[in-house]
Amino acid sequence: MSNPSNEKDRFAEQDEAHTDRRGFLKSAAAAGFLGAAGAVAAISESAQAQSNRQPQAPDTLKPPAGMSPRGIPDLRFPMCYKDSIPAAVRVVTDYFAALGQRDLRAVAEALHFPFGTFERTDAIVIRTPDELLAHAPASINMSEQPERFTDRDSYLQPGCYDVLDGIEIFNSNPVAVNLTMNYNRFSCGGHKLLRCQGIYCVTNNDGKWAIQAMSTIFTPANMIHVQYHDSAAAARRLRQDHCLAYMNNDEQAVWGPIRQLGVNLSVGAGGPTWELAPQGDFKALDAIRVKGVKSRLTATSYTQQMLDRVHTDFPKYHALFTPLGLGKWGWDMADAPPGGRILHADLEKVHALQGASRYSTSGEYINDSVELDVVTYKKGRWGIAGLFGYMTTHDRANDVRG
Numbered sequence: 001m002s003n004p005s006n007e008k009d010r011f012a013e014q015d016e017a018h019t020d021r022r023g024f025l026k027s028a029a030a031a032g033f034l035g036a037a038g039a040v041a042a043i044s045e046s047a048q049a050q051s052n053r054q055p056q057a058p059d060t061l062k063p064p065a066g067m068s069p070r071g072i073p074d075l076r077f078p079m080c081y082k083d084s085i086p087a088a089v090r091v092v093t094d095y096f097a098a099l100g101q102r103d104l105r106a107v108a109e110a111l112h113f114p115f116g117t118f119e120r121t122d123a124i125v126i127r128t129p130d131e132l133l134a135h136a137p138a139s140i141n142m143s144e145q146p147e148r149f150t151d152r153d154s155y156l157q158p159g160c161y162d163v164l165d166g167i168e169i170f171n172s173n174p175v176a177v178n179l180t181m182n183y184n185r186f187s188c189g190g191h192k193l194l195r196c197q198g199i200y201c202v203t204n205n206d207g208k209w210a211i212q213a214m215s216t217i218f219t220p221a222n223m224i225h226v227q228y229h230d231s232a233a234a235a236r237r238l239r240q241d242h243c244l245a246y247m248n249n250d251e252q253a254v255w256g257p258i259r260q261l262g263v264n265l266s267v268g269a270g271g272p273t274w275e276l277a278p279q280g281d282f283k284a285l286d287a288i289r290v291k292g293v294k295s296r297l298t299a300t301s302y303t304q305q306m307l308d309r310v311h312t313d314f315p316k317y318h319a320l321f322t323p324l325g326l327g328k329w330g331w332d333m334a335d336a337p338p339g340g341r342i343l344h345a346d347l348e349k350v351h352a353l354q355g356a357s358r359y360s361t362s363g364e365y366i367n368d369s370v371e372l373d374v375v376t377y378k379k380g381r382w383g384i385a386g387l388f389g390y391m392t393t394h395d396r397a398n399d400v401r402g
Contacts, residue, residue, distance in 0.1 A: 071398035
């Protein structure tokens, strides 16, 4: 989501702390808590500060024909997919080719830095290419003699090779694309060893398309067809409960029991479109910029005390929809796209396509927005730990004239 009612609720009193050699970014100040979309759509504080020191080029996006002055660009408009999707597929293809060739330097060329990844349930931020080369996380580590809990951790053995198993696009806009890529790993004798199921958020930062964040699930071949229904149900329930908090004006429920504790990663996908769009004059486009944006990644370390302190301005959020001409807000339903979709799941992590559909008090459809969620199970708690690329895929404000 781009910047609804409580974007200014920040924990500015806590500074960013780098706590280990892999550069976990444990900043409580980096992220605002955003509304019913459930995504932190802000760039990292350090990158924002760097961006603010440089002159910002004016936005070059022009309103496409048929877009409402109070609308958000959605997937009816070629500007949201025509260039961005081919660019993202090329990036992920280049990444896979580099991985298959065991070329870590070429892998680095397909990534933005700082780069975020979920290694099993741990959120890791790698700040520079040199840091990647020195301490590669397990999912892209080239060690053929892997050893857990060391810098040699990997999923390789001598002579193994990877076979692409498909790429799928989920949502996109002019600056970001969410997609999955799966591949199978075989031994040098042709026996299937592992399956890797991954989600990737590819973004355009200052003119360069690259992977800003990813999460992978590696599964031994004999376990590939095991179903984890309890994990999938937990992921759905978290997103549903987040939306219900807006239905019930329940501040404690917005994030308190929803987010995972510890380091969370988010990738912003275009800025504060939600607050800007109702102002008219195509203000939503002002938030979708490329020049001067150095990073769209936010890493934040949450405690339960922080989550319990979140203030949500429900009246302000609800009022955002009245100027759109579709009736007053009445419902937030965790059904965008209808029913959502569990992409991958194991016993400790879920990749889910989830979001919110909004309706007026009389049931008139308003819009829907979608993100990719990384839901993790740590110390007996399920929580949303990653929110990638929250975007509006369909906005009926674009069907209302005047």
